[in-house]
Amino acid sequence: DVKVTQSSRYLVKRTGEKVFLECVQDMDHENMFWYRQDPGLGLRLIYFSYDVKMKEKGDIPEGYSVSREKKERFSLILESASTNQTSMYLCASSPPGGADTQYFGPGTRLTVL
Amino acid sequence: AQKITQTQPGMFVQEKEAVTLDCTYDTSDQSYGLFWYKQPSSGEMIFLIYQGSYDEQNATEGRYSLNFQKARKSANLVISASQLGDSAMYFCAMRGSEGYNTDKLIFGTGTRLQVFP
Numbered sequence: 001d002v003k004v005t006q007s008s009r010y011l012v013k014r015t016g017e018k019v020f021l022e023c024v025q026d027m028d029h030e031n032m033f034w035y036r037q038d039p040g041l042g043l044r045l046i047y048f049s050y051d052v053k054m055k056e057k058g059d060i061p062e063g064y065s066v067s068r069e070k071k072e073r074f075s076l077i078l079e080s081a082s083t084n085q086t087s088m089y090l091c092a093s094s095p096p097g098g099a100d101t102q103y104f105g106p107g108t109r110l111t112v113l
Numbered sequence: 114a115q116k117i118t119q120t121q122p123g124m125f126v127q128e129k130e131a132v133t134l135d136c137t138y139d140t141s142d143q144s145y146g147l148f149w150y151k152q153p154s155s156g157e158m159i160f161l162i163y164q165g166s167y168d169e170q171n172a173t174e175g176r177y178s179l180n181f182q183k184a185r186k187s188a189n190l191v192i193s194a195s196q197l198g199d200s201a202m203y204f205c206a207m208r209g210s211e212g213y214n215t216d217k218l219i220f221g222t223g224t225r226l227q228v229f230p
Contacts, residue, residue, distance in 0.1 A: 009156075031216045040122075042204060043220040050216065058217075090158065096216055101148060104158035 003027070004105035006091050012111045019078040021108050023091030029103075030096045032074035034058075034066065037088040037107075049074055050096065081112045115140045117205050119221035126195045126228055133180070134190040134224045136205035142166075145207055147188040148218065149179065152202040161203075164188060195228045202226075 007022035023032065031050050035043040035058075045058030047066040055066050063085060067075045074093075078085055088109050092102040116139040126132040138147065149161040164172045164179045172179040180189040192199055202225050206218040 033217075035220075040222055042117075042119075042222040043206075043218075045217060045219075048217060088156065092158075094216060101160040101163065102218060103160075104150075107156040109156075 004091060004093055004103050006089075006105040006108050008108050009106060010109050010111075012113065013081050014113055015082060017078075017081050017112075019081045019110070019112075021076040021078075021089055021091075021110070023074045023076070023093075023105055024072055025074075025093040025103070026072065027093060027095075027103065028071065029093040030071070031094045031102075032068065033092040033094075033102060034064075034074065034076045035090045035092065036060070037090055043090065046076065083112050086110060086112045115142070115145075115207060115209055115219050117207050117219055117221035119205055119224050121224045122222075123225045123227070126192075126226065128197060128228055128230050129194055131191060131193045132195055132226065134192070134203050134205075134226065136188045136190065136221060138186050138188060138205075138207050140186075140207065140209065142209050145209055147179070147181070148206040148208070149177070149188075149190045150204045150206065151199075152204065152223075154201070158204070162190070192226075197228050197230065200226060200228045
């Protein structure tokens with residue numbers, strides 16, 4: 001059974017802290033994605049990676065960075081968390097080619113105080 | 114630019130009735146794919162159904178079917194015989210066809226469906 005896991009379901013951080021959100025997939029997928037989900041806005045792509053050490057900006061990369069040192073792991077980094085980064089963060093993975101669905105993790109609800 | 118529009122923020126349906134969730138899209142690509150996902154209150158995104166732009170028949174998966182009207186650029190989800198467990202957010206999404214755009218998805222804003230007894 002395919003599986004995408006995220007390090008935390010709920011996270012509370014303070015403004016200015018450095019925050020790491022971790023995502024691990026066990027399907028040997030090339031592609032990995034980070035989205036944020038806000039009410040009324042749907043899912044918006046922050047960054048995606050199509051190979052180890054490769055990354056591309058999505059629609060809303062400002063304030064975020066990513067790291068992909070191993071194929072199975074994709075990290076989202078908030079260098080200095082701000083209150084407007086309070087959101088649900090979803091990680092996904094997929095094989096290349098676009099014919100298959102993306103497989104999602106359970107999400108991390110981040111609150112920045 | 115590609116865009117997905119879901120105009121129904123919320124929908125109500127009685128148990129055992131059918132319901133249609135609307136989705137329109139905008140793209141200049143000739144080859145594209147359309148997805149529907151369900152997100153229960155627990156938060157996980159569950160893949161429901163997929164329609165390719167060249168598929169001649171509407172996709173079906175159990176109680177889910179996709180009413181694909183290419184000329185109108187619509188890809189509505191039809192849920193037959195609604196169940197209480199169908200209460201959730203539903204998202205329509207589209208992938209493109211050029212380079213890495215084939216692997217990225219663009220999502221609509223979602224429709225919250227509530228099924229009542």
